[in-house]
Amino acid sequence: MLIIGIAGGTGSGKTTVVNQIVQELPEGEVTVISQDSYYRDTSHLSYDERVKINFDHPKSIDFELLCEHLDQLRAGETIEQPVYSFVKHNRTSDKVITHPRKVVIVEGILILTHPEIRDLFDVKIYVHADSDERLIRRLKRDIAERGRDLEEVLTRYQTTLKPMHQQFIEPTKEYADIIIPYNRYNTVAIDIVRSIINERLV
Numbered sequence: 001m002l003i004i005g006i007a008g009g010t011g012s013g014k015t016t017v018v019n020q021i022v023q024e025l026p027e028g029e030v031t032v033i034s035q036d037s038y039y040r041d042t043s044h045l046s047y048d049e050r051v052k053i054n055f056d057h058p059k060s061i062d063f064e065l066l067c068e069h070l071d072q073l074r075a076g077e078t079i080e081q082p083v084y085s086f087v088k089h090n091r092t093s094d095k096v097i098t099h100p101r102k103v104v105i106v107e108g109i110l111i112l113t114h115p116e117i118r119d120l121f122d123v124k125i126y127v128h129a130d131s132d133e134r135l136i137r138r139l140k141r142d143i144a145e146r147g148r149d150l151e152e153v154l155t156r157y158q159t160t161l162k163p164m165h166q167q168f169i170e171p172t173k174e175y176a177d178i179i180i181p182y183n184r185y186n187t188v189a190i191d192i193v194r195s196i197i198n199e200r201l202v
């Protein structure tokens with residue numbers, strides 16, 4: 001099994017990179033695990049309290065569970081991935097049954113901050129985009145897909161997102177084996193990643 005970690009700030013293009021890699025691999029050989037599914041269960045808090053959580057701090061992620069699940073996949077076991085709701089700011093009661101595959105891609109803003117998880121990755125990738133590009137993408141996505149408004153996204157950007165990015169996310173670039181510039185579509189970089197995967201799989 002090959003475990004690939006794909007980090008990078010919000011709006012950097014991680015999802016696009018993941019989708020492009022997945023498209024290149026034979027069906028049924030790859031599974032994608034998103035760090036977002038592992039936001040901590042906050043059912044004990046009210047909605048108003050949950051909104052105030054700093055979702056860009058490593059503490060907000062249930063890394064213990066993510067680590068356990070990656071170990072299980074590596075051991076050939078099936079896991080039950082939690083499902084997260086960005087609208088409710090909480091884990092739902094759903095689970096996604098996830099089987100081990102030849103390639104496991106783990107993507108998320110903070111995945112390279114955790115030493116144990118970092119060690120589990122065979123290949124570590126950091127997707128870089130300029131902060132203005134990332135803010136534009138984040139704004140568009142959160143308004144279109146996550147039920148947010150302009151004011152909400154900008155306030156979160158200034159109060160937590162930007163400082164957390166500088167403190168925790170950007171520094172993890174140094175752990176990456178490959179840094180992909182993604183201000184624009186970068187097909188050459190995807191070709192390189194695909195070759196690495198194919199080479200390691202044989």
Ligand code: C5P
Pocket residue numbers: 009010011036039055056085086087088089090108109161
């Ligand atoms: O998909 P992406 O990597 O951008 O997802 C991470 C982002 O999701 C974080 O920057 C965090 O601020 C945001 N988030 C949110 N509301 C939540 C949980 C996370 O806006 N309830």
